[in-house]
Amino acid sequence: MAIVGAGPAGLVLAHLLGRCGVDCVVLEARSRDHVEHRVRAGVLEHPTVQLLCDTGVGDRLRREGLEHGGISLRFDRADHRLDFVALTGRSITVYGQQEVVKDLIAARLAAGGEIHFDVGDVRLAGLDTDRPEVAFTGGDGVQRVLRADVVAGCDGFHGVCRPAVPAGRSRVFERDYPYAWLGILAKAAPAQPEVTYAHGDGGFALASMRSPEITRLYLQVAPDEDLAAWPDDRIWAELAARLATGGGAPLNEGPILERGVTAMRSFVVEPMRHGRLFLAGDAAHIVPPTGAKGMNLAVADVAVLAEALERFFTTGRTDRLDGYSDRCLRRVWRAEHFSWWMTSMLHLAPGADPFERRLQMAQLRYVTSSPAAATSLAENYVGLPYGW
Numbered sequence: 001m002a003i004v005g006a007g008p009a010g011l012v013l014a015h016l017l018g019r020c021g022v023d024c025v026v027l028e029a030r031s032r033d034h035v036e037h038r039v040r041a042g043v044l045e046h047p048t049v050q051l052l053c054d055t056g057v058g059d060r061l062r063r064e065g066l067e068h069g070g071i072s073l074r075f076d077r078a079d080h081r082l083d084f085v086a087l088t089g090r091s092i093t094v095y096g097q098q099e100v101v102k103d104l105i106a107a108r109l110a111a112g113g114e115i116h117f118d119v120g121d122v123r124l125a126g127l128d129t130d131r132p133e134v135a136f137t138g139g140d141g142v143q144r145v146l147r148a149d150v151v152a153g154c155d156g157f158h159g160v161c162r163p164a165v166p167a168g169r170s171r172v173f174e175r176d177y178p179y180a181w182l183g184i185l186a187k188a189a190p191a192q193p194e195v196t197y198a199h200g201d202g203g204f205a206l207a208s209m210r211s212p213e214i215t216r217l218y219l220q221v222a223p224d225e226d227l228a229a230w231p232d233d234r235i236w237a238e239l240a241a242r243l244a245t246g247g248g249a250p251l252n253e254g255p256i257l258e259r260g261v262t263a264m265r266s267f268v269v270e271p272m273r274h275g276r277l278f279l280a281g282d283a284a285h286i287v288p289p290t291g292a293k294g295m296n297l298a299v300a301d302v303a304v305l306a307e308a309l310e311r312f313f314t315t316g317r318t319d320r321l322d323g324y325s326d327r328c329l330r331r332v333w334r335a336e337h338f339s340w341w342m343t344s345m346l347h348l349a350p351g352a353d354p355f356e357r358r359l360q361m362a363q364l365r366y367v368t369s370s371p372a373a374a375t376s377l378a379e380n381y382v383g384l385p386y387g388w
């Protein structure tokens, strides 16, 4: 089994396959240090937490992860809490993606697994045969060829696996959004106890955290925003304005440890398979980050793929592999809808007219006051079951 990419998708897949004795090699373009320190997502759905804990990589997550029973939607300068535990019996856990990645790499290497970091020039061939090849240049500069039974394309949105599918054999669905997120990680105590999505006239803002000392904050900005135009003072002033409530300090300031601008996009390729190549995670689909689905979808894909591959390698039966794409896409499209819906409800579209603004407010009031609407948001946010 050749796995291209050591992000959450590739590493969880290698971990699950390793546990059932399937021989797999992971190829990663970046260094171990780079992938272990790349700041990205932070909210784990209930099924993601369960999978990591049930398969033996949840010790630090249980110790250091922040289990939250809900989130807040902040509008009209007040918090409107959604109590996920009361609505669904489930919670979410705030734990940085790079911490999940660290735990998975450590577990895989401790189990004797093979991960090649710093590889270059990855090329796929023979995907229509039952012995595909993955050529690559190792970190030592030596060119090698892996002959595998199956290749998993877990190399993210900008990887080489999806483009290896011949033209005309797949179909793409996509949407761009007229805004992006400017995200910071700061050494400051979170000012609110739970993840808080704020909607207002100045635009969207999100207040999250990584620990009792570290806060993670985001601002809606223009899609082509230049980070250089955002000195620290401007970031803090804009966050304070957008997160303001009727009472209490909206945030605590501190040194900014990391900053970046993330584009917002919806994207799905169908099918998530070509011959012996199976695409998973961001290689197959992207969601805008409102709703925190990206990393969770990557884990869900490979949970389905690992089960199908275990059956294939132990019995030779291909039925589950044949059903992989359809089974994943059903849940992927549900998450695509949820992420698009959360994004549209919370952001301020450039040029939005008063009609659209009234619709947004009507929807925000509805999801925070109707138990039926609140439950719908909650069950999507905490994560639908993998068989959904």
Ligand code: FAD
Pocket (backbone or CB within 6 Å): 004, 005, 006, 007, 008, 009, 010, 027, 028, 029, 030, 035, 039, 040, 041, 042, 043, 097, 119, 122, 154, 155, 156, 157, 158, 159, 160, 260, 261, 262, 280, 281, 282, 283, 289, 291, 292, 293, 294, 295, 296, 298
């Ligand atoms: P990735 O994590 O992208 O992993 C792919 C891996 O493949 C990478 O390690 C990459 O280096 C490697 N790779 C790429 N090309 C090759 C190649 N040719 N050969 C070998 N290896 C290769 N989601 C949220 O829910 N909330 C957020 O706040 C959020 N912020 C984000 C910020 C950024 C900048 C990005 C890019 C994504 C963000 N996401 C967020 C989305 C979330 O992080 C992703 O959905 C998640 O990382 C998907 O995991 P993955 O394993 O499929 O892909």
Ligand code: DHB
Pocket (backbone or CB within 6 Å): 040, 041, 042, 043, 094, 195, 206, 208, 209, 216, 289, 290, 291, 292, 293
């Ligand atoms: C975080 C990221 C998200 O995309 C989101 O919707 C909520 C929280 C975070 O980084 O903590």
